[in-house]
Amino acid sequence: MNIYIQTLRRDLRIAIRNPSSVINPLLFFVISISLFPLAISPESSTLSQIAAGIIWVASMLSVLLSLNTLFHNDFENGVLEQMAISHYSLPLLILSKIISHWILTGIPIILLSPLLGVILFLDSESIFILMLTLLLATPSLSLIGSIGASLIVGIKNSGMLLSLLILPLYIPILIFAASAVSQAQFGLNIDLQMYLLAAILVISLMTAPYVSAISLKISLE
Amino acid sequence: MSKLIVKDLCCQRGYNQLFSGLSFEADSSNILRITGTNGSGKTSLLKILAGLNAPEHGIVAFEEFSVNSYEYQKQIFYLGHSQALSSELSVVENLEFLMCLNENINKQLLENAINNIGLNGYKDEYCSKLSAGQKRRVILAGLFISKAKLWLLDEPFTALDSHGIKIVENLIRKHSESGGICIYTTHQDSAFENQKVLAL
Numbered sequence: 128m129n130i131y132i133q134t135l136r137r138d139l140r141i142a143i144r145n146p147s148s149v150i151n152p153l154l155f156f157v158i159s160i161s162l163f164p165l166a167i168s169p170e171s172s173t174l175s176q177i178a179a180g181i182i183w184v185a186s187m188l189s190v191l192l193s194l195n196t197l198f199h200n201d202f203e204n205g206v207l208e209q210m211a212i213s214h215y216s217l218p219l220l221i222l223s224k225i226i227s228h229w230i231l232t233g234i235p236i237i238l239l240s241p242l243l244g245v246i247l248f249l250d251s252e253s254i255f256i257l258m259l260t261l262l263l264a265t266p267s268l269s270l271i272g273s274i275g276a277s278l279i280v281g282i283k284n285s286g287m288l289l290s291l292l293i294l295p296l297y298i299p300i301l302i303f304a305a306s307a308v309s310q311a312q313f314g315l316n317i318d319l320q321m322y323l324l325a326a327i328l329v330i331s332l333m334t335a336p337y338v339s340a341i342s343l344k345i346s347l348e
Numbered sequence: 349m350s351k352l353i354v355k356d357l358c359c360q361r362g363y364n365q366l367f368s369g370l371s372f373e374a375d376s377s378n379i380l381r382i383t384g385t386n387g388s389g390k391t392s393l394l395k396i397l398a399g400l401n402a403p404e405h406g407i408v409a410f411e412e413f414s415v416n417s418y419e420y421q422k423q424i425f426y427l428g429h430s431q432a433l434s435s436e437l438s439v440v441e442n443l444e445f446l447m448c449l450n451e452n453i454n455k456q457l458l459e460n461a462i463n464n465i466g467l468n469g470y471k472d473e474y475c476s477k478l479s480a481g482q483k484r485r486v487i488l489a490g491l492f493i494s495k496a497k498l499w500l501l502d503e504p505f506t507a508l509d510s511h512g513i514k515i516v517e518n519l520i521r522k523h524s525e526s527g528g529i530c531i532y533t534t535h536q537d538s539a540f541e542n543q544k545v546l547a548l
Contacts, residue, residue: 130448130449133444133445133448134445137434137437137441137445140436140437140441141434141436141437144436144437145436200434201434203430204430204431204432204433204434204435205428205429205430205431205432205433206432206433206434206445206446208400208426208428208430208432209426209432209446209449210449211399211400212398212399212400212421212424212426213421213449213450214418214421214422214450215449347400348395348400348401348402
């Protein structure tokens, strides 16, 4: 079997056997969003105005929470070392790990977002746009996040450092995605935001696996 | 004929120079034991030979291919201090993944290797439930499968019982007889007839 597919399957298998690493960020995503109606106002007009921002901030933070586990275990147990000396392409092996991370965090977030959109009184068209932005941008969150995760892999208690490194890079995604949903609520054109999110995805897909591979090699020295 | 050439190698860790001007060659069938006190650079040398660490300067080449080239990486089997095992995966799943990083293998080969290394009946056991010695045996089972010509083994006998040590010694002997090169470190007594010693 292709080694890249095998790497993907291996990571999914490990996650299924150790589900807390996947479930905890998703629980954070659902719980944090469901607290907003209690804290701000149960009024539909108030909540629908801020819904896109809330869901997007919660998505970003839950992806950030899950990033610590992306390389950490494989670094500690020496599997990353074996990957680094393999004659297969390290960036592609890392891309397989990033795809499995997206399957385990991005896809559940996309699937849960309609439910949370309804809780925050988003109309059906806006929920559809919200799902589209999540589909287009959550892979970028995993890709960009992998750079931060690879930089801090050898450092203990580095959760805060990861946030400081990665959150500034997430800001453009947050701005374009949240504004796309807000503009869609008013029936405005959102082509520009969607094109920009697609451009970010393409750029991060082309660069993130290589940058992560380089920083992992440095961490392994 | 396979030949590993190391020329004028220098390794520095932080402010400490571990070794410099290190040159040696290893031909087919050579078994090279690296000796030295703790912190003398044995592991660092093996990591440089595996392409994991970059030396300050110097040349490492195997069959005219320099370290980090595709052809060089295809020829090495590296065993580090860590076991390279995921505790959530079974013995066979771990070994299958590790060996697939180097070559194409089939399930029958894997199962034979697991049996030969003395882990009969543990094939589907999660690695979290194995003892330190059994974990070491899982990755050492890869030696039965590996077609790599250059074995780089860092403390291969650690945590093994006398029976396990004998199995690994026999594997190294067979590898040498078939023209392979083995470079290893150990603090334990080991005796190979055609062994060379490199003191750091």
